[in-house]
Amino acid sequence: MANEASASSPSPSPSPSVWEEEFLGADSGWVEARTSCDHLSSLCSDLSQIPIPDSPCTRCQHPTENWLCLSCKDVLCSRFVNQHMLKHFQETEHCLALSYSDLSVWCFCCDAYLDAQVILQLRPVYEVAHLLKFGERPPFRTIEYLQLCDNQVEGSSSSS
Ligand SMILES: [Zn+2]
Ligand SMILES: [Zn+2]
Ligand SMILES: [Zn+2]
Numbered sequence: 001m002a003n004e005a006s007a008s009s010p011s012p013s014p015s016p017s018v019w020e021e022e023f024l025g026a027d028s029g030w031v032e033a034r035t036s037c038d039h040l041s042s043l044c045s046d047l048s049q050i051p052i053p054d055s056p057c058t059r060c061q062h063p064t065e066n067w068l069c070l071s072c073k074d075v076l077c078s079r080f081v082n083q084h085m086l087k088h089f090q091e092t093e094h095c096l097a098l099s100y101s102d103l104s105v106w107c108f109c110c111d112a113y114l115d116a117q118v119i120l121q122l123r124p125v126y127e128v129a130h131l132l133k134f135g136e137r138p139p140f141r142t143i144e145y146l147q148l149c150d151n152q153v154e155g156s157s158s159s160s
Contacts, residue, residue, distance in 0.1 A: 037119065051073065066100050067085040067097040098116075
């Protein structure tokens with residue numbers, strides 16, 4: 001990790017207001033995904049079965065590149081189509097969404113991407129989505145491994 005010395009200029013001050021534009025250019029490379037999120041408690045308890053990546057938006061039937069709500073597994077279009085995922089967040093406060101376009105995970109509350117390979121709670125659904133979209137698992141530890149490590153807590157549904 002000695003590469004930091006390559007740029008000797010003082011640290012730039014990035015403006016958070018550019019996030020909306022950069023949402024478009026997510027694969028430009030520099031976008032930093034968060035490795036933590038305070039809103040993971042809103043994740044659906046069963047994300048082992050999710051709609052296929054080609055599912056249309058449930059509101060406007062937009063056919064591709066929609067978002068999966070990770071709280072209720074609704075499939076909704078992006079803010080560049082009819083903003084149904086964004087409206088869903090505003091209506092329900094379901095803030096975690098997985099992109100069927102590039103399998104990135106966005107938190108509306110954090111207003112940032114989340115690193116699904118680092119955040120353990122996001123790994124299973126990322127794997128399932130990857131499997132559905134590409135026909136193979138992503139190149140990291142598998143769901144089976146996570147289930148081995150996971151204490152199978154029964155009767156944990158406390159919502160009423
Ligand atoms: Zn968050
Ligand atoms: Zn829509
Ligand atoms: Zn939802």
